[in-house]
Amino acid sequence: MNKKIMTPASRRRPVRDIMLACLLVLLLAQGLIGSLSLSALNSLIADNTAARVELMARQTSAQIQRGLDVGKPLGQFFGLDRLLGELETTVPDLLGASVVLADGRVLASRGQPPTAKPLLSTLHASDGQDQQEGIRPSSGTAQRRDGNRLQFAVPLEQRGSTVSGALILQVQPQAMQQRAVLKGNLEMLLVTTLGAAAILLLIFRFALPLQALATAGKARMVAPLLVLLLAQGVYAMHTIHTFREVWVGVTRDNSQMLGEGLQRDLNRVLGYGIAPEQLRGVERPMARLASSFPVVKELHILDAHGGLLVRANAHGLLANPAGAPPPRQEELIFPLHAKAEGPVLARLVLVLDESIIAAGVRARVMDAGTVTVVALVAAIELLLLLTLLMDRAFSVRKQTSTGEPLGLDDQSDMGKIVRPVMFGFLFALALPLSFLPIFARTLLHGGAAAAGAEFLMAVPIAAEMGCGLLTALLAGRLTDRRGWQTPVLAGLLVSMLGNLACAGADSLMSFSLARGLVGLGYGLTWMGLQGFIVTRSPAAYRGRNMATVIAGLFAGHLSGAAVGAMLMQQSGFETVFVVAAGLLCLPAIGVLTLMWPYRQTGAGSRKASAPAVGAQTSWAELRGLLFSRGFGMLLLGCVVPFSIAQVGLLTYALPIYLEAHGATAASVGRILMLYGLFVIYVGPYMGRLADQSTSKKQWIVAGGLIGSAGMLSLYFASGILAAAVAVVMLALASCFAGGAQTAYMLGLDNVQRYGAAGATSVMRAADKFGQMLGPLLVGGLFASMGISGGLVLTGAIYLLATVAFLLLAPGFSRRSQTDALPGQ
Template sequence: MDALNPMRFSARMTLLLILTLPLSAFLSYVVFERLHEQHFLSASMFEAGIKEIRFQNATDLEDLSQRQTELSEKLRATAVFKAVTQKTGQQSGDASSVFGLELALARNGVVTLSTNANQIGADLPNAYRLKKLPDDELKYASTQDHFQIILPPAQPESGVTAMVTLDKAVTAANGEQRERQMWESLARGFAAGFAVLAGMTLLLIVLNRVANTSVEEGDGKGARRFARLVRAGAGILTAASAHGALFVTAWLAIQADLTSAQGETAYSGPDFIALVADNATIMLIALLIAVEMSVVLFAGRTPTEPSQTADNAPSVPTPEASELYKAMRPAIFLFLFGVDLSMSILPLHMERLYEIIPGVSREFALGLPVAVEFLCVGVAIFVSGAWLDRKGWVPPFAVGLLLTLAGGLYSWLAPDALQFVLSRAILGFGYGLTLLAAQGFVVRHTDTRTKTQGLAHLFAGLYSGSICGAATGALIAERFGYEAVFLTGALLVFTVVAYAVIYLRRGASGPAAPKAPAPSSSAHGGEITIWRFLGDRNVIAVSLLSSLPAAIAAIGFMHYFTPVYLSRIGAPEAKIGQILMLFGLCMTFLGPVVGRLADRMPSKKIPIFIGGLLGSAAFLSFIGLQGVAATSCAVILLGLSNCFVLSSQSAYVLHLDVSKKLGEGKALGLFRASSRIGQMLGPMLFAGLVGLSDIRYGVAVLGGAYLITVILFQLLAARETPAGDSGKAGESLTPAEPRSQRPPSRHSQSAISSRSKTA
């Protein structure tokens, strides 16, 4: 007997470290390079006194060339320039030859005078592409080879703007040293991890004898519990030690680099907070990846199907077979990781592909990819239910993965805006198929005892993938460009295909778990028509005054407004990703707690009301806040709002008498159509707000309108039939049957379609 399996634990922890540490080191390097780039530009421009040079007064090319020489001399005298010339071996010469320095003047956004004739007639970078330098009013944009620094006009009414162009090679000073420091941090992480792992393995060998003695004495259950706790503690300590060593080494290297760039006193409080936020983001990503991968590595051998009796009835499932549903959790984690990599950049990438469309504003066009994607998600979920019932989970899962992979690759290669929108439509349809099929897998391989646990595992992987995708995609976009994000997302979806072939093929055949018969509508007083259901006052109220506004708020604000608004004020992509992941964190850590609280309330109107108040408060917060603070507050409040309303809306509809007469499945499917309409309309509505001269006022007005719908719902909607009222046919099959025996597929379908990206 080998209760703790110390050698197997050691081998799997080694593999886990190999999977997670390099990714953590890579993301740390991305953050390092971005901070170095920003602080290098800020230090060089500040030390050269660039704001004191009046470029706007230049009247001809000769005057502009004189100012270029003036700036070159000032840059030559800076410590930053000396570091570059020392690194490149150029101790003399014009600074412009080292920096690739060019100056340009633009009037009304178009370059009219430049030391580089090729820039004449070119447009200045628009607000979506400009990022703010730390602790400075200056903004800059990055092209493939250059930095373009925009100087605020000395006289705003003149309409003349100056632009300084620098070669990207200027930030390459000590680049090899930074790479070595990241490799050193990775090596120290592995050294610390393996050292602790060796100690934990020796401890497990000793404790293994204690566990084996308990098994021999007949306490098998206690031994298994003891083994799980010991292995979990050893794994957490090993992973924490490895990542702690990595992050401390990287942190010290980043701090030393920024100090050398700006001096001892320039490393300010905001810089420190930003650095903490970046490292906390990377640690959270590493933690979630480690947790999800441990589901595969420590689940034992690939589960098999339950054995069959002579009459083909399923026998009592073995422990391995009964936990087959867990195999879908890593798959859905990787899938959402890949899909949500582009969560923070979809409208921004559309802006770069945008060409003037007659009758369509730029802001409206930026929302088309998101709107079309969610429209296709809803269509896929709506039309694939019958396919899932007839053919099982495998065909829609396979087709969904292939369509998502094709859509991701098409997004990477799309040369224009129209084809990019088409690529998101393909991805959205595959996305909907895959999510519904994943639910079907869990439903097939769980019974009434494990149904809730199986769906909890599925949603845990789903939200973790969304959080990691939003944050990681933003970091990749900031360093390597938007196209790299779509390619990386497609590669991650491809890993899901490989995972499915290896781990999920065992679940493609065999018997499904026994299900309770569907409730008969005649038990609730006879059938009614769909039109009568849609015309019911309570259904209209919850659909139009709760579900539709919540969907508009979540999708419109999260997937369109937040990236566009923050980008326009100069926030970097990494900051956008960090803010978006707050929504997923609320859903992951507060959702279960809020859900249990909502279950105890006598009427689902109460949590719907609370969620609506929180959602309206998210937008009303723009009255007193602005910028990053207002957006962060709104995202958190929307996350809390969705924790209350998601499950409560469905429960309210299912407890209505008209739903029981029509049939729960049909009622819930028709009701969720309102949220899918809202998901499509959300980006379009917020596109109108972005086009306003006072965006904060427009968002606040929308918050007021949302509050009105919340109040109207409470006034117009009647209280639903109490869930425990068996005299009115209750909410299940018969009064004697437990809640867990109700067919869960329709409930799960609505929840899947209302994941972290939806309402």
């Protein structure tokens, strides 16, 4: 029998299985980064097309506007069909265009123009407002997307700034350019994936024999991780280069197109016999061009010998410096002729703003880098799952007399079993998070212009949070009585039904009820997974295990939100909800495979929660738990203040604060990513250190001091960097206190009497309460004290609560215990 086991065929089977698993992880990771990158490239191409078409449309609308400015009614404007014909020849992406009155009546049209009513509604809704969704802030042009098509409405105004009509366009990005860019990106993705697969095959065939795989432990993940990092790094560098080249190329093309338009006008003037030195008033069209496209810093007209004749920018005529201007690296030169084949009489020079180009390149690099980070986070989670499967493949499995598994997993690292399930669960739930308020607005009668729209858009999210709070209170007792698997599986089913209900929602009420259903499922599953850690993890390792699970939560949240935004752009809102419901099957499979050996039977769960079942829980016991010095101060001095600061800063204050300092939405998202990355990768390490400490209280206090210091720092410094520092310090506060909170709480005598899972659910309910209170409190402080004052006072409240916990909460060292699990 031993001889049969040692045959070469059987010895190669584990290597084959591990190799196939590694290839699957590689394909999934490369597929994710490829999908995100291609979606981002599609968006970049669409944005560039929008900018170019808008420039041409505004040139046409400017000719119409000049007639309106002298009192000519739009309805009596002659030559509209000719202007649309010229626009059709200059915009190769154009599908159709029209000029319409404010009531939607069409005066002239070409091709297949879009329906004017939605675009006109956007223009009218933005009248008198500083910002309105669908309005390009640089020009006031309305824009909307219809599948792969882009639609624009350039307002035409009579005297008095009233919109009398609009120039309507519909375009589709050039398929040839789009296909060329995407084809090159796909080819690089294929090459890097095949190269990484070949390297993995060589490593597992020659560098890591079976015995090395069986004894390597965590080192087994090093080779796949390095290969994956290499593949994604090479592909990411190519993507960053593509982003840069596409953006710079389109920017120069747009400048070239504008310059050619002004060149034609100047050639026409020179054709009348006017010498370049006699041009008068030419600075006005030059200034209009510079103001319409900020990348154009200055425009110069030079004579045939290079002497400077006219110099202007967006503000008008500039003084001519002595001598000829020095040549610049970023400039476009257009020769001016009186006749098509005649000599060059002068030159038009467009000087591009190198600082704006450099800033745009940095933004594109940051966009590509963000995509890479999100994909890498998901890839590492897949590798952690692969490591877990490797460990189990080489484990020696036994069972106790009561059916408890022995030797299946490292008992000090039970969090790694829950982490893939938590990642899959949050990945699915986070898919629609990027557009929930936007989808809610589409269900309102009147859209953003509806009365109380800002409040009504928040109702579905509030319903989800409230239902999550409700089930957080119930799931702990359910875990104590029926085992952790009951709330976990029930929550997954309820969340699936809730997402399907969201896909079919046709009113704000039905959508709010559907999100409430999702919240019920979230609370059940989240508390059930925490119940697994509480009941199956040795007490000495609960802090690190809880930090590991929370890291999986944030990893799923980061990558799921990014994928959901991409999917929504391509397929619409309803598709995202349906996909989210389908993906919830994956964590269910994880529960039934990875976690199922540790399921609690009726007798097992009663035995595991004997302290809770020994006395019938009542409201009196709950009150006793809440008003006990240790548990009560933990909630009031740590859990609730941190949740107020966390949600108040991250979800409410940060976007408003950064917008006031000129940050873009992408910058806000990247700063929020800092929080998640610290919790994902620093949190588990800090949890291990907290577990090794004899006192958990000092870790909780340290977290409170760090987090409150981050909030208070905004009083002494301001700006984007200061906000990033505050977010990082709040993330460190979560890393310090997150795992220690659970370990501290489970060491309290009142908690032991009440029931570990039940007390954990009460603590998480308090966490939810703080999350609900955070935006309300911070919003009220903003209204009365301003942004900086509100944030500083929030930090002061957090600091006072931490000091109160330090002074009033009991401090005790970890009890010496065997930390035996049920059945051992």
